[in-house]
Amino acid sequence: MKVLIADDHAMIRAGLAFLFSDGFGAEVAQAETLDGALEYLNGPGPSYDLALMDLDMPGMAGGVTLRNLREKFPGLKLAVVSGSDKRSDMLSALSAGVHGYFLKTMTTEDMASGFKIIMAGGMYVPPALSQVPSGPDAPSAAPAMPEPSATPGLAVENLTPRQRDVLGHLAHGKGTKEIARALDLAEGTVKVHVAALYRALGARSRSEAIALAARLIR
CATH class of the missing domain: 1.10.10.10 (Winged helix-like DNA-binding domain superfamily/Winged helix DNA-binding domain)
Structure with a gap:
């Protein structure tokens, strides 16, 4: 199994890499940015079976990026591993078509169980989703685009x-x-x-x- 771990935190990458190499016998590649992840996914050789994406690493734009990744790599199992337990982030990722949403606070055992579900063809939805109260933080499908400004705030x-x-x-x-x-x-x-x-x-x-x-x- 080929697994790509994309996260700008070295400790998170190292922990997940050990989990997959030691627990699943997988071949693991690591990237710090969306650009780096795309280089691996577009690279030569056998396709990746699973890609884990951090929502906050450089280059990511939430559900928009995830949706485009699903369209470009339809055979890839795609999951989010995030520090965010916001209902809006979870729903945005799941509505974009990812196969699972994992919180970085989860135990190694729970993560491993969730990854097994995904690789078996299922979808992993964190129990925390049902525990987070609905309200203003819960969008219907994907977060709305921000209003454009006369002077772009993007540097x-x-x-x-x-x-x-x-x-x-x-x-x-x-x-x-x-x-x-x-x-x-x-x-x-x-x-x-x-x-x-x-x-x-x-x-x-x-x-x-x-x-x-x-x-x-x-």
């Missing part, structure tokens, strides 16, 4: 190198295929990055994203 320095590349091409009005050719990337990979930029920019349409991107890189 180019906060983007990953690949996202900055995509942003530059987006600012010039290039489409997904054009960006993919220019950066020698798969179209699905470009879509993941564009979706992350849309969310970061607070854009609700392509024309709005292009306008905001153009002002941002001036």
Whole structure:
């Protein structure tokens, strides 16, 4: 079994890597960012069986990114391992089509049991979801896009190198295929990055994203 662990916390990666290599005999790869994870997923060799994603690592844009990953890698088992027990985060991830949501506070035994459920074809939903009260924190499906502002609050320095590349091409009005050719990337990979930029920019349409991107890189 090939497993990818993507998290910007080294201790979390090390713990999960040990769990899978020692407990499941899996071949494990590790990434600190979404860019790094995509390099592994798009790399040569056999496909990965399972990918674990942290919601807060660089490059991630919540449910938008997860949904794009599911579309690009339909045969991949995708799960979230997060420190967030917010109902909105759980529901957003699950509605994006992930196969499970794991809290970093879970015991190793509970995580292992949940991963077995996923690899057997099931879905793991944390018991904490039913214990978290519903209310203002609970969206219907996915969190709404933030309202765009006249002056984007996004700083180019906060983007990953690949996202900055995509942003530059987006600012010039290039489409997904054009960006993919220019950066020698798969179209699905470009879509993941564009979706992350849309969310970061607070854009609700392509024309709005292009306008905001153009002002941002001036």
